[in-house]
Amino acid sequence: MDYYSNEFADGGNVNWLPYMMYFHPFNFRSEVVNTDGSGFRYSTKGDQRYSATDMHGLGSCHLIAGSSTVFGIGASADSHTLASRLSEHDPRGVPWVNFGGRSFNSTQEMILFSLYRHRLPEVESVTILSGFNDLGLARLPKRVRLDNGAFFMCNEFYEAMAAKKQSRFSKWFGEGKLAEPSENLPSLDEQIDYAVALTLRNLSNWKAMCTQMDAMLTFVLQPLSSWVRPIGCDEEEALFEERERHGGFAEQYGDILSHQTYETYRDRLREGAQAIGVPFTDLTEHLQGKVASDFWLFVDRIHFTNQGHDLVSRILLESVAKVGEPS
Template identity: 50%
Template sequence: MSARARLTPQMQDYEAKFTDGGDVRWLPYLMYFHPAGHRSTTVNTDSVGFRYATTADGRPVSVADHDGIDSVRLLAGSSTVFGIGAAGDDWTLPSRLTAHDPRPEPWLNFGGRSFNSTQELLLLTLYRHLLPKVEEIVLFSGFNNLGLARQPQSRRGDHGAFFNAGQFFDALPAEVADSPSMFQRLRGIGPSRPAQDEPVPSMEEQLDYATDLTLRHLRQWQTVAKDLGAKLTYVLQPLAGWVRPTGSPEEEEIFAELDAIGGFTATYGDILRTEVNLDYAARIETGAKEMGVGFVNLSPVLADAITDDQWLFVDRIHFNDEGHDFVARKLLQLL
């Protein structure tokens, strides 16, 4: 049995429906989103695809299913917010925030798996009408913009490269996909496969681009938050390599297996360095402060609090149940 199957059996449920090879719904404007109305012991989604969180009294609640709840807090972002790695909906970050937050409003799960900051913002634009009063928004994000910034300019367009590009363009009708346009240039090229005729941008260029895109969209989040009367905080999500150079024994066993299968370190190893985290965080923090938006770089916070044998990650981006609970507790101390 593999290390992942033995240590994180819940990941099989995610891989069946919530990975690139799973049940991707192609949607106008948003590109793709989660299966709607999905039911399993691991993950459940509402009528439009948002994952359920759990209220303090154990009731499932979501963006499209919150009857009787007048006001909420919103945790937005990508797959870490969605909760890849959690054994159930009640172990995701929004659920753990609610479990430990003395304030009465539950936290809703507003995460979109594999989303960049453009898609995170579009998700808010398209589904804001479903929300009750929002007291607070925490945008828990950052890695995907930086990971996708290694794509050459021709792959980014005006609003950033996106994951699942190969699948999307394969799904287009042949007459569209074969037209002499950016569709043709992008067809079949995924996020970690740059064009052969264009060099991978330097880390400095990647940081510049990811920061600019992040702050451009953060300003729009700020505009919406002000309109909602909600407090806004940007949290730069932690990565395993940003928290500590060597993980727990369980993490190291899983990481080695994942590297052998998919080569995460070969593709993103330069991003996993601590100095990249600190540089990226400083850039975003400067821009956020100029806007009057709160900022948290969570990786150093976890680094100071974690023990050497504490197992938090199921891969270099996502948490297990203990990790979700630990991160939620630490985050609440900073908001």
């Protein structure tokens, strides 16, 4: 976890990039995580490894997109990410490519694919595992969200633009945009409304691109630990308690952790996805039926352990990848 927090978090070596705001370090090498020349994490299949811009002449691929859960926070090596476990377990033999971007919202996830899909071979299917970041960022004031959603580290961006003051552009972005913790915060219902609308808007763009590519598209709502089970295993509870002592997840997103919020958000997203013809799968429902009380699934409230990544990859193959139908 030190590699993720020291090198891939907002205080690490992330790159500020046009269009996407930020992305992972380029050509990063370690025993835990490795990236290509554009910052995409490698996935493995046997003794081969693949990334979005380093495909080694591969003729086709499957793709899993999303934010940090897809990127693989919590995996002790590239071989333990969802993309790698999907590659190993998929009987069709076609590798999966990791299109996860740490701390991305659904707009950034969609933009990332639009900018790099020309580097890919034939894409047989796209699975989007997402949903939480849009809901969490919807808590910020409207003036920070603007038209296309707030993004993580937005205060750093606005502060940098305010410091420049070299043009009308930098002045406009820098003035009056910093988010205050308690200023004009939307209600929980307003947060859900905004997150659902933004997610579905971007999902429609995904569908247009996948239709043009003749690739099967599926949306999977990612789980939170409290959505899967009210009390985690002993290891999880110890980690959650430690995290809360340092200004934790529950303190920041308390009402989002409730089962009522999960059910409302899930039902709204499912209805919207079905309305635009995109198969929808709720990963939480599948995990609830498969996770024993002593199974160590989460390394924090949203990211998986190695065995968690492996279990989720098997569930994804059972519920979406093989049949191409909503669960």
